[in-house]
Amino acid sequence: MIVWLNGTHGAGKTTTSRLLQPLLPGSQVLDAEKVGEVLMDIKPGLPTTDNFQHWDPWRPLVVETARRVHDYIGGGPLIMPMTVLVEAYWREIQAGLAAYDIPVRHLVLHVDGPTLVDRIQNDRDLGPSTFRFAYVDAYAEAAAGWLHREAEVIDTTSVPAAEVARQIADAVRADD
Template sequence: MIVWLNGTHGAGKTTVSALLQPLIPDSRVLDAEKVGETLMDVRPGLPATDNFQHWAPWRPLVVETARRILDYTGGTLVMPMTVLVEPYWREISAGLADHGIPVRHFVIHADQDTLRRRIDGAHPGPSPFRLQYLEPYAEAARTWLHAEAEVVDTTHLTPDQAARQIADAVAHG
């Protein structure tokens, strides 16, 4: 099984995934961003883009990496990764389904003011990269993302509380 943690950049997916992993027996974290980082190392480089998710190989490589790891280790993968483009999510989720891999899709959500405060207060400082995804996240949330996933509103939750809420949902359903 895969527990996919979606949400905008800076929402707390990586923090929650680290807290969630010990709460789900026989689980491990796979950050699909590492697949993108591998593609960024291809020399000479792939076509210029502002987001490695736009490279066609990224999506099937995420599916294949997850499948191979699950085949090798079994258990559950916790995957923190922002995917805000609906066709990209459809490609990934269909690829995982084709391999018989069930996915529990969660969105780590917070209201825009809270997200801005978290991004502005992040170490080592505010991230223009994260800020630029606030509106695309809001659009995805309005149009498809929140309908496709279990939304965990972290506006008033600590990361530990969010992790426990997700673990409880996975354990009971």
């Protein structure tokens, strides 16, 4: 199984995935952003874009990387923290994984607007991030449309990441 942690930048995906991994025996964390970083390193460079997800190779490479890692670790879930706000991109990833018969538990870590802005502004590791702020409205639009209908939504506004991780682990174990 793949446990996909979606949600906007600053919702707690990376932190939650780090806390979730020890709670799910045999699990591994794969950040699909690393696939994008590989594409960003191509020289002299792919066409200019504001987000590597717009590059056509990114989505099938995420699917193929996830499939290969999932098969390699054999057994435990693969935890993937990655924001995907474009419905067509999510459908492509989801269909690719389904073609390999890999079940996906799609969860959205949601945080209310004021709390999100505060988290981005006061992030101790990254500091204020123009990139993260640029996706606040895109997340709100996706959340009001397809995203919250498509996934299990966990409100992280006032819940510590450790508790969110425990909730997810309990739900995933209950499905086994």
